[in-house]
Amino acid sequence: MNLDDKLRQSFHELRAADAQGVPLFSRVARPRPRTVTVPWIRLAAGVAGLAALLLVVKLNRPPATDTQQWATLSNWSATTDELLTGASTPWGSSTLSTPTDSWLKNSNQINQKETL
Amino acid sequence: MDESELRVQLEQFHPVSYGWALSCCAHNPMEAEDILQTAYLKVLDGRARFDGRAAFKTWLFAVIRHTAADERRRRWLHWLRLDGYRQERDDEVQPAARGDALEQTERGQLFREKLAKLPRRQQEVLHLVFYQDLTIEAAAGVMGISVGSARTHYERGKQRLGEWLQQSEDFNESRR
Secondary structure (H helix, E strand, C coil): CCHHHHHHHHHHHHHHHHHCCCCCHHHHCCCCCCCCCCCHHHHHHHHHHHHHHHHHHHHHCCCCCCHHHHHHHHHCCCCCHHHHHHCCECCECCCCCCCCHHHHHHHHHHHHHHHC | CCHHHHHHHHHHCHHHHHHHHHHHCCCCHHHHHHHHHHHHHHHHCCCCCCCCCCCHHHHHHHHHHHHHHHHHHHHHHHHHHHHHHHHHHHHHHHHHHCCCCHHHCHHHHHHHHHHHHCCHHHHHHHHHHHHCCCCHHHHHHHHCCCHHHHHHHHHHHHHHHHHHHHHHHHHHHHHC
8 A cells, every 4th residue: 555545544534533523514504693792902992092093183283373472472673673773883884783803993992092 | 606506515515624624723623613604604695706717615615714714813813812811721621522433543643643743734735635535736726825836735744644654554563
């Protein structure tokens, strides 16, 4: 007896043994009654998902803006603004920029001449 | 094919389908029955449709195999949800309740154990060829793999089972 025959014989013995326990076709082909159950894990996952969604929406929402306040701020001007626009100095008429070291040196020389 | 024709076909192949379902779920009779029931319902309510490209038996076996794979995934997910412990205990009880005549014989039981140790693909192709008397081409169709791949699994599985059969024969002869 070759290997194929031996294997075939062994498998056929298994088949004969299995055949003794075959359930009735009518029982197997019958639709099983459906039970509607919600496993706790699905429920918990659903609640967690909803909570995460709400959190994301809340974090991404832009902060509420007070348009009236913004309008007031954009119209605001300092009371000393006029001093900057009409002022003139010994070394120039523009005071809209910060004085540099050279301007300060000139200013010292003028002061010294005045004292002499 | 209408429902009554499908029922006739399913009933005709019912015993061999049960054998295949057993093979797909490590010979657990309760699980095999569950798998078979789900597969039959898929066929009867049209979720699995026979298009006539293969023989009905080949197609039905492929449906049963897919159903068994789905069931394994479902059970794995159950196990992940810490139901595994309870399920394992249930499974431990079942083999003792089996009343197979062959299992009572030492040789049959050993053969089943050796077969169960083979990789799943090798088990499947050997079952389909030797138990179900399908060709390797048809077995490849059921398993959804190429004929070349099925042939490789077949040769390797046969070689390993052959080695075991030879060893057991030598052992039996030495005992006499």
